[in-house]
Every structure is written in C-alpha cells, then in structure tokens.
Amino acid sequence: AQKVTQAQTEISVVEKEDVTLDCVYETRDTTYYLFWYKQPPSGELVFLIRRNSFDEQNEISGRYSWNFQKSTSSFNFTITASQVVDSAVYFCALSPGGSYIPTFGRGTSLIVHP
Amino acid sequence: DSGVTQTPKHLITATGQRVTLRCSPRSGDLSVYWYQQSLDQGLQFLIQYYNGEERAKGNILERFSAQQFPDLHSELNLSSLELGDSALYFCASGRKGRGLSDTEAFFGQGTRLTVV
Numbered sequence: 001a002q003k004v005t006q007a008q009t010e011i012s013v014v015e016k017e018d019v020t021l022d023c024v025y026e027t028r029d030t031t032y033y034l035f036w037y038k039q040p041p042s043g044e045l046v047f048l049i050r051r052n053s054f055d056e057q058n059e060i061s062g063r064y065s066w067n068f069q070k071s072t073s074s075f076n077f078t079i080t081a082s083q084v085v086d087s088a089v090y091f092c093a094l095s096p097g098g099s100y101i102p103t104f105g106r107g108t109s110l111i112v113h114p
Numbered sequence: 115d116s117g118v119t120q121t122p123k124h125l126i127t128a129t130g131q132r133v134t135l136r137c138s139p140r141s142g143d144l145s146v147y148w149y150q151q152s153l154d155q156g157l158q159f160l161i162q163y164y165n166g167e168e169r170a171k172g173n174i175l176e177r178f179s180a181q182q183f184p185d186l187h188s189e190l191n192l193s194s195l196e197l198g199d200s201a202l203y204f205c206a207s208g209r210k211g212r213g214l215s216d217t218e219a220f221f222g223q224g225t226r227l228t229v230v
Contacts, residue, residue, distance in 0.1 A: 035218070044116070045204060045221035091157065100208055100219050101147070101170055104157035 002027045004094050006105035013082055014113050021077045021108045023092030029053075031097025034068065034075045039107070040088040048090075051075065053097070082112045117141065118207050120222035128230055132193040135225045137205030139186055145169070145208030146188040147219055148180055152201040163188055164208075195229045202226050 003026040013019050025034065036048040049059065051068050059066045063080045079086055089109045093102035117140035127133055139146050148160040150173075159172035163182035174180075177195075182188040192199060203226075206219035 033218075037221075042223075043202060043226070044223040045206075047116075047218065047220055050218045093157075099162075099170065100145070101159055101162060101172070103159075106156045 002029075002032075002094050002096070002103040004092050004103055004105035006090075006092055006108050008108045009106070010109040010111065012111045012113065015084060016081050018078060018080050019082050019110065019112075021079075021090050021092075021110065023075045023077065023105060025073050025075065025092070025094045027094060027096070029096045033095045033097065033100070033102075035091075035093040035095070035102060036066065036075075036077050037091045037093065037104075038088045039091065045091070048077075079110075082110075084112050084114050086110060087112045116220040116222060118205060118220055118222035120203075120205050120225050122225060123223065124226050124228075126228045126230060127195060129195055129197060131195050131229075132191065133195065133227065135190040135192070135203050135205075135227075137188045137190070137207075137222060139188070139205075139207030140220060143207035143220075144186065145219070146182055146186070147206040147208065148174075148188070148190050149204040149206065149221075150201045151204060151224070152198075157204075160190070192227070197229050200227055200229045 005024045032053045034051045038046040065078045067076045089107040091107045092105045095102035119138040144165045160174040162170040180190045202224045204224045206221045208219045
C-alpha cells in the first residue's frame, strides 16, 4: 500500500521568508512517480512538478526547488523568498510507475503574510 | 488553465436527489480520472476511464457511477445523495508518457457539490 505523509498541517510565514514543505512517502514499488500540486483559494489543483523514482537530481524552477532523497523517502518542496501569492494548500502525491493513480497527502496549508 | 473543463462549477441539491457532473478532458487525452475532495477524507481517487472503458476503481460508492463517451467526455453520476457527499469533485485527464501509462494528469477546476 502506498502512503504519503505531510506532517505539517499549516505553516505561517512572513513575506520573503524561505519555507520548506515536507513530504514523506511509503511504497513497495521500485518505479514510482512523485508529484506536488498547489491548490490556491480559488480551488483548482495546479500541477507543479513530477519526479520519477530513478531521478534523484534536485530541481529548481524560479523560487521553487525540490529535494528528492530516496534514502529517507522524502520529497521536500522549498519556496524561496515567499510571496503572498504563494498562499495555498500544497499537496504531495505518489503514484505507481505503471499508471497515474496518485495517492495524495493531506496537504499543507501555507499562509504568507505581507 | 489546465485545458480540462468541468461543469457545473457549483451545485446545491437536496438529500436523496441525483446529480450529474460533467468533464471534458484536454484535447488528445484519452484517460479521465475522478477524485473527491472532502474535509475528512482528503483527496480520494474514485475511478478512471481510458478511451471509453473503465480502467481502475478506487473508493467509489455503489451510489456513484461514471462513464466516458465516444467523444471522450465523462460524466460522474451521484445518486441518493447524502449530506456526507458534499465535497469538491475533480476530474483530471491524463497525458500519455512513454509506453502505455499516464505519467501525469491535469486537473479541472472542480465542481463543488453541496447537499442540504
């Protein structure tokens, strides 16, 4: 069975602070995909990144960066110099390699204060 | 804009009623996934269709059913509605990766169902 744990229910920061959202996963699959999605107050789910289990390279996209560590089964997400527009619920998800049916974590609500 | 269209955006209905949620996938995507997001259960996978056929089933109640039509749009039918069915229902459509599997999906804006 697959499981995704986002231990941080809510994080509150002040604008320009860096913030890291934690994601720990469990799977018996050797091939799998990890995802991060953003859900702003408007409600839609916005795809941010996909990472396959064979690619442990960290990725940076603008102010966003992701740290994938198989040894600790973690796929953490860092926002540098946070902005008010980053306020949203962020979901980490895991799917088996054969098909896209992800198991989602419970989400971390990020509140960025001006 | 993800390219996945869901209608209606909001729906309010009474207990015991039946509703139909509609999803139009992204152009070229053959897979459609339905998810339910509620406060107590989080995001739960309900069902997947691929090119008109049911491909995978998750935590979908017997009162719920879905289908995918030849033009690839999909409908999720919810019947004998209960207060606990109030939730945000998402549709996602799958992009083909290498091989036959979908390696990512893009979500619609969701339909917020309120059962009163």
